[in-house]
Amino acid sequence: MIIKAHAKLNLAINVLDKQDDGFHKLDMVMVPLDLHDSIEITKVPKSFDTLVTCDDFDLVNGEYNLCSIAVNKMRAFYKFEDKFRIHIHKRIPMSAGLGGGSSNAAAVVRGIILLLKLRTNEADIIDVCRSIGSDVPFFFKEMPCRVQGTGEVLTPINVKRPFYALIVKPQTGLSTKEVFNRFDDSKSKAKSLAPIIQALENGDISMLAQHMFNDLEPAAISLCPEISLIKRTLLEEGLEAVMMTGSGSAVFALSEDFDKLEKAAKHQLKGHKVLLTKLKENTSL
Numbered sequence: 001m002i003i004k005a006h007a008k009l010n011l012a013i014n015v016l017d018k019q020d021d022g023f024h025k026l027d028m029v030m031v032p033l034d035l036h037d038s039i040e041i042t043k044v045p046k047s048f049d050t051l052v053t054c055d056d057f058d059l060v061n062g063e064y065n066l067c068s069i070a071v072n073k074m075r076a077f078y079k080f081e082d083k084f085r086i087h088i089h090k091r092i093p094m095s096a097g098l099g100g101g102s103s104n105a106a107a108v109v110r111g112i113i114l115l116l117k118l119r120t121n122e123a124d125i126i127d128v129c130r131s132i133g134s135d136v137p138f139f140f141k142e143m144p145c146r147v148q149g150t151g152e153v154l155t156p157i158n159v160k161r162p163f164y165a166l167i168v169k170p171q172t173g174l175s176t177k178e179v180f181n182r183f184d185d186s187k188s189k190a191k192s193l194a195p196i197i198q199a200l201e202n203g204d205i206s207m208l209a210q211h212m213f214n215d216l217e218p219a220a221i222s223l224c225p226e227i228s229l230i231k232r233t234l235l236e237e238g239l240e241a242v243m244m245t246g247s248g249s250a251v252f253a254l255s256e257d258f259d260k261l262e263k264a265a266k267h268q269l270k271g272h273k274v275l276l277t278k279l280k281e282n283t284s285l
Contacts, residue, residue, distance in 0.1 A: 001115060005037040005107035006142060006280055007098040008135070009165065009245045009252055011200075011208065014190050015183060015215040023134070023150050024180065029157070029196050030135075031144040033165060035277040037104055038089040039067075041111035043082055050083045056090035066105040070132050074112050077128050082116060093273050095173025097246025099139060105132050106139035126152060142280070144200065146193060160203035162279040163241075166261040168234070169250040169273040170226040179247040182219035205256055209241035220248035227251055230272065237264035254279075 014027035044051075052067045067086055075081075086108060092100035109129060113120055129136035134151035144157040191213055199208035221227045227244055230251045234242045239261070241254040255261050258276070265274045 003039045003107040003111045005039050005103040006032045007035040007092045011212050012193050012196050013214045028147045030147050032142050032280040033277050037092050039107040040087040042085050044085050048083050052086045054088040066101045067108050070105040070108040093169045096169045096250035097248045099135050102133045102135035103139040106136050159200045162281045163254040164258045164278045166253045167275040168230050171271050172224045174248040176247040179220050188215045212243050216247050217244045224249045
């Protein structure tokens with residue numbers, strides 16, 4: 001069985017209070033993309049161990065671990081003994097803020113449910129996903145959402161138009177933990193997400209460009225100044241909805257005009273990974 005594991009963009013990130021466990025409460029707008037990894041998952045005899053492999057040798061241990069953790073968390077909750085072979089076909093850049101590892105884990109959860117024909121309810125699955133990682137509940141739902149708390153509070157957003165997206169990732173990747181550690185040395189004031197949600201519901205790219213924000217961007221730029229250069233280059237191409245996604249280091253531009261994004265893609269600095277995609281239109285596997 002092959003399950004698509006879609007990338008995401010953050011169109012807003014409010015970083016709120018830091019909790020006693022060291023994690024921050026967040027208030028975000030997240031949208032899934034057509035860009036995806038493919039997760040091949042099959043059952044193996046119970047005498048075998050679960051094995052996770054990947055066709056990208058640069059895959060960091062954390063992404064392998066999230067898939068393994070997903071299997072273990074599902075096994076603990078649903079009390080099955082089945083073992084699996086999981087192979088990750090990578091297309092989502094790593095250490096980019098695009099959520100590849102969490103999306104892979106969510107795809108494993110969906111694959112196990114389908115393979116084992118498990119009877120589930122959404123509340124239980126969201127709890128299991130949250131125990132794997134803070135972004136995993138969003139990737140399990142795979143629809144535009146306002147995401148609050150530590151990832152467990154999801155409010156769907158109706159997106160009028162699937163904008164095209166240009167993604168530019170510099171060679172330097174960023175550690176989410178390192179970016180948050182750098183962020184803790186700064187202060188930010190919570191901003192309203194209402195204009196961003198309204199812009200998505202109305203399909204208003206100019207309004208979206210005016211109100212998008214990412215509290216983590218200054219911290220990420222201090223660690224990877226290339227982010228600022230990429231943003232400036234995209235803005236000089238006449239693109240307006242330009243921002244870093246997640247904890248970086250990837251920068252994106254949204255537009256209704258695919259040709260404009262394609263032209264801008266040709267002008268990016270050598271060494272960057274450049275991808276053209278669009279917002280995901282449905283929730284099919």
